[in-house]
Amino acid sequence: MSALIRPARLEIVGRPASPGLARGPVHILEETTVRDVHAGTSAQERTRLLEAIAAAAAEVADLIAGVDDEEAAAILEFQLAMLEDDALIADALPVIDGGAPALVAFQDAMADVAAGYRTGDDEYFQARASDIEDLAERVIAHLTGAETGAIELPPGGILLARDLTPSRFLSTDWSGGRAIALFEGSPTAHVAILARSRGVPMAVGFGTLKITGHAAALLDGETGRLVLSPDADDEAGHHALTASADEIRTVEQRLARRQAVTADGTPIKVMINAGDPGELDALDPALCDGIGLVRTEFLFHGRRGLPTEDDQLAAYRRILTWAEGRPVTFRTLDAGGDKPIAGLTREESNPFLGLRGIRLSLARPDVFRVQVRALLRAAAEGEMLVMAPMVALPAEMQAVTDLFVEEAAALRRAGLAHAIPPLGMMVEVPAVALTLDLFDVDFVSIGSNDLTQYVMAASRDATGLAGLDDAGVEAVQRMIRMVVSSGAELGVPVSLCGDAGSDTRVLPKLLAAGLRSISVAPAQVGRVKRVIADWRADGGPDG
Numbered sequence: 191m192s193a194l195i196r197p198a199r200l201e202i203v204g205r206p207a208s209p210g211l212a213r214g215p216v217h218i219l220e221e222t223t224v225r226d227v228h229a230g231t232s233a234q235e236r237t238r239l240l241e242a243i244a245a246a247a248a249e250v251a252d253l254i255a256g257v258d259d260e261e262a263a264a265i266l267e268f269q270l271a272m273l274e275d276d277a278l279i280a281d282a283l284p285v286i287d288g289g290a291p292a293l294v295a296f297q298d299a300m301a302d303v304a305a306g307y308r309t310g311d312d313e314y315f316q317a318r319a320s321d322i323e324d325l326a327e328r329v330i331a332h333l334t335g336a337e338t339g340a341i342e343l344p345p346g347g348i349l350l351a352r353d354l355t356p357s358r359f360l361s362t363d364w365s366g367g368r369a370i371a372l373f374e375g376s377p378t379a380h381v382a383i384l385a386r387s388r389g390v391p392m393a394v395g396f397g398t399l400k401i402t403g404h405a406a407a408l409l410d411g412e413t414g415r416l417v418l419s420p421d422a423d424d425e426a427g428h429h430a431l432t433a434s435a436d437e438i439r440t441v442e443q444r445l446a447r448r449q450a451v452t453a454d455g456t457p458i459k460v461m462i463n464a465g466d467p468g469e470l471d472a473l474d475p476a477l478c479d480g481i482g483l484v485r486t487e488f489l490f491h492g493r494r495g496l497p498t499e500d501d502q503l504a505a506y507r508r509i510l511t512w513a514e515g516r517p518v519t520f521r522t523l524d525a526g527g528d529k530p531i532a533g534l535t536r537e538e539s540n541p542f543l544g545l546r547g548i549r550l551s552l553a554r555p556d557v558f559r560v561q562v563r564a565l566l567r568a569a570a571e572g573e574m575l576v577m578a579p580m581v582a583l584p585a586e587m588q589a590v591t592d593l594f595v596e597e598a599a600a601l602r603r604a605g606l607a608h609a610i611p612p613l614g615m616m617v618e619v620p621a622v623a624l625t626l627d628l629f630d631v632d633f634v635s636i637g638s639n640d641l642t643q644y645v646m647a648a649s650r651d652a653t654g655l656a657g658l659d660d661a662g663v664e665a666v667q668r669m670i671r672m673v674v675s676s677g678a679e680l681g682v683p684v685s686l687c688g689d690a691g692s693d694t695r696v697l698p699k700l701l702a703a704g705l706r707s708i709s710v711a712p713a714q715v716g717r718v719k720r721v722i723a724d725w726r727a728d729g730g731p732d733g
């Protein structure tokens with residue numbers, strides 16, 4: 191294109207994936223396919239492949255060591271487990287032995303694996319296809335010298351790409367207003383979860399467009415709108431939006447450290463969800479009324495072998511110390527489903543309906559009892575509660591309670607300080623919402639992420655299910671209202687710790703349902719308190 195011909199303004203709307211406004215130079219991520227056809231001997235090519243895999247695994251292990259949040263660690267752990275599994279190269283080795291270069295054999299084998307995942311019936315495996323491509327890309331880079339590391343984006347730059355791998359996202363500097371627009375992708379993909387937790391504006395699903403020559407763009411991650419080569423009107427509109435977004439942010443920052451109160455004076459407890467204690471170090475505990483969910487899976491990531499009782503006790507203590515006397519709700523291990531843990535969970539045809547959460551803990555009492563003992567010992571030292579994930583039957587909660595009582599007796603015999611904390615459960619399986627009166631629990635917390643997927647039969651990992659995987663739909667809302675009113679009748683406190691609590695569209699419905707306690711990602715506290723401050727029972731938004 192001649193330098194004098196500037197492309198016309200182009201406005202396209204994709205799907206919002208991470209809120210925020212961005213304005214800056216366009217950076218298109220080119221995809222290169224390098225085919226190194228110069229094969230050495232079979233033995234040399236085998237060695238090259240094994241070395242490339244070992245180098246890729248070392249890089250992923252380094253990335254795991256450098257991240258301090260649960261989502262990123264879980265994504266990378268899955269990749270590391272795959273890289274360390276001999277099955278990864280089982281199909282490539284015979285091809286190499288037949289004379290093919292390592293690159294060709296591996297690239298073709300991985301393309302087959304990823305296609306198998308992507309086209310399978312199972313939504314869980316479909317969502318894993320991008321993780322397979324991610325790790326394959328990393329190995330291939332070692333074989334070819336291609337680029338898979340940090341993307342060099344100018345400050346404020348808007349990255350346009352077909353898709354983006356989680357590990358490449360994690361290697362890149364997104365500070366200074368940088369943002370992402372993907373032609374493919376999904377708001378529930380791992381890279382979108384990471385973008386939201388780090389506040390990087392992102393929109394996805396723009397379709398297969400050929401975009402060339404645009405120097406600058408505007409992106410609105412809240413609406414999914416991308417304007418390439420914006421005109422003066424676009425710039426003015428963007429400026430106004432940014433100014434009002436800045437004002438809103440100032441209000442949110444002011445509200446973040448205050449007790450949340452609705453416009454008609456009802457106090458609402460706003461707690462935070464936490465994973466690795468390292469995440470908490472940068473946060474002021476005054477932000478919240480406590481921690482409503484500690485995802486204890488962090489203990490099992492980035493390590494060889496399972497965490498010991500002492501490892502766990504040290505981590506729980508650190509979190510209780512941070513909370514400075516505010517209540518902390520620890521969730522027992524929720525492995526399985528979208529949270530595989532190498533060496534513990536196993537491959538299942540439908541992991542979301544399989545041996546996950548409390549089902550796995552009860553099936554592995556050797557592992558669960560270690561966690562129970564660490565929790566009992568921590569409970570002697572702070573204000574804490576414990577809840578079990580993925581409960582479906584009263585017998586499961588009874589088994590959990592029995593284990594706590596048995597291990598408390600063992601600790602007493604051993605002369606170790608301990609206390610039995612209040613024991614509750616998450617409401618994630620519709621069976622529990624329907625039969626709350628049959629459970630003997632001290633409290634419940636609604637896990638709206640899983641509750642939504644099970645009410646709507648729509649996997650939380652799937653792409654292309656817009657409208658179904660939505661906690662705002664009436665069926666899910668009725669189930670939430672049912673839990674809130676059963677809890678009130680039974681005298682069982684009800685809270686909510688799924689993403690619905692920070693969805694500004696859904697939160698007013700939750701308040702109208704009678705929820706007075708929610709737990710959200712730390713970055714969302716200000717936003718949530720602002721929505722609460724604007725809400726009134728008789729006529730606020732959705733009131």
Ligand code: PEP
Pocket residue numbers: 483485524618636637638639640641687688689
């Ligand atoms: C939920 O399911 O809503 C929840 C909070 O648990 P997780 O997202 O960890 O499965």
Ligand code: MG
Pocket residue numbers: 579618637639640
């Ligand atoms: Mg859940």
